[in-house]
Amino acid sequence: MITMSQEQGGYLESFAQFENGAAGNGPGWLRSVRQGGIARFAELGFPTLHDEDWRFTNVAPIAQTSFQLALNGRAELAPRVLEPFRFSGPACSQLVFVNGRYAPELSWLQPLPEGVQIGSLAQALTSDQSLLEQHLARYADYQHDAFTALNTAFIEDGAFVHLPRGTVLQEPVYLLYLSTATASPAINHPRNLILMGDESQAAVVEDYVSLNGGVYFSNVVTEAVVGENSVLSHYRLERESTQAFHVSTLQVQQGRSSSVAAHAVLFGGALVRNNVHPVMAGEGGDCLINGLFLATGRQHIDNYMKVEHASPHCDSRQFYNGILDVQARGVFHGRIIVHKDAQKTDAKQTNRNLLLSDEAQIDTKPQLEIYANDVKCTHGATIGQIDEDALFYLRARGLAETSARNLLVSAFAGEGLQRMKVEPIRKHLEALVTQWLPQGKRLEEAR
């Protein structure tokens, strides 16, 4: 029997090595942030089913695996191995991270507007210290979240995107995180920071892939600071191997009148936890949280939303659709917190689930905490199977049963995809989702 302290012990040991190594040379403020992270992780330990926020997801498979800090294997990678994972849309900056570290030789950077920075966090930690000190680890809560604490302890690299006031990126920024197989289970802690000045606009895609299977753990934290009147479209794509563990947090700090869309398409991983935490700190902001999760086999995908209305006149919309097959398990936990001063909040949450097998399972839980008295909050969840009336209708028009079934599943998935407004990205995701569907290739041909 492995005890909690043993589970944490390995991480404390790794941290000591990490500090003695490259990380030891970092600036003082960063070292204290990291130390704060590991100290908090030591106190918190991994969550259990007794934690309200983890009621439906047992992280024992992560806690009980002894992970080693991932080594950088990028030197051995030929650019062609990345080809299947490349974004095929219009020319845009594509940054590649191998086992959590930036790989400039595999990345493509396009010319950028004046003052825009897109690159690695490790680099920015030396070149833009004061900016980073001001923002890094200031938003993602490592006091209460063990995984964020762990990521914070091991902050080293990830993506850094910085838009000065008034800049608009026409093309998306594509961040590809690739993990290579290792002899023993590896862990990587990508840490991303997106800083958007007032009146700026960008679309950022985070795409997580496995090069060749194997057990490993991606423990990701992304902090985005969205300035006044700015527009951020963020996309998370999880398509790692079904042996991979993945926990990621998107923490968004929204300024006045900002507009954020946090999209997700998740169909990879053995055990996945997808945290999305926008904080609507300024008045008149809006956010759209839109996701699609597809799980089969014994996959487990947990979506935990925490939408914080901290200012008046903000709108939030959550739409998550889940499709679960075989013995897969899905979770949707949608929390909305309306602070005392956040009057005229308009918050809406919808979670729809399609179960394709008798043994697939979904837990869906809305959680509303409202401290203001003039707000509009609604939530709704549905769980259903393929609509037999619709199936018969399609067959009665000549569609074979399997095509009809696939068409209905793909239409259900399409609801979420249609809300993704950046067209090349939506098309990219549509193609990937179509491939996921049973006999998806045939369906693609039929279009």
Next chain:
Amino acid sequence: MLDIKNLHVQVGDREILKGIDLQVNAGEVHAVMGPNGSGKSTLALVLAGRETYEVISGEVTYDGNNLLEMVPEERACRGVFLAFQYPVEIPGVSNTYFLKAALNAIRKYRGLQELDAMEFLPLVREKMKLLEIDDQLLNRAVNEGFSGGEKKRNEIFQMAVLEPRLAILDETDSGLDIDALKIVAKGVNALRSPQRAIIVVTHYQRLLNYIVPDYVHVLVDGRIVKSGGKELALALEDQGYARVEAEIQSTTTAHF
């Protein structure tokens, strides 16, 4: 074309069709009329292949083949078309995509070349004009948010595109205003030909002013109790179903 012999159908433990005999030849239009709950829609759905209805006995042949052995899509591919009483909403699937997929499935089954978008669109445009279908309706999801009239018109539009050999219209007239009814009738009449047969299932005589049937059958309590020409529909309109039912009742009693 269609030959129904002594068809008995049940749902759960309840017998709904209690021995239907009906013969429909190519070129004919048959009206099946009857009060609520008489089994009209059951008959229509059984012919289209709905599996929730269990055929206990009897046979149905279509062009000499056993229709009851075919899955719904095979029936459709062989030319059977049901215009649904309650067309189903299918969010996320556009009308155009659906129609093209249906047409190509049918063409493929018949060994014909599948149509691409360039070939498909002119064909659709022509039928849209016939049924006064709006362009915008084509891009909307199948039946989603359609008014009752739009749904019914969409059914007939699909029929016009798919050009079935045997069309069964299940209460296509219910809930239509007179203008929509005329458009629907125009669509159906355009399809009349010596090679096709049409079965119009209806509660009201009104539609039959516009789609004039060759034969009228009265379905009461799972049996066809009376058959005749188009004048039978008018008699029903005047006297109501109660009169027919009473008539049946008395003849039945008289036999004993």
